[in-house]
Amino acid sequence: VPVTTPFDPVTGDVAPVSFRENLRRWLETPINGYVIFGSTGEGALLDDDEKVRLAEYAR
Structure with missing residues (x-):
């Protein structure tokens, strides 16, 4: 499941x-995994530091 990347308005x-709340909700469903930094995750727009932080949040 592609996961969106929320931003502070x-x-x-x-x-x-x-972001963690989104992941928590997905983990309550019967899915087998999720994808961060995908097309709905604005991966192309995130800098390296943001990607590292999101990966750490997802652990």
Whole structure:
């Protein structure tokens, strides 16, 4: 399942609490996995630091 990347509407930064909440909700379903940085995850627009942080949040 592709996971969206939420952003703080004021700062424009990745919103880690919202991101983790999205993952928590997906983990409550019978899916076998999810994809971060995909087309709905704005992967092409994230810098390397943001990608590292999101990967850490997803663990």
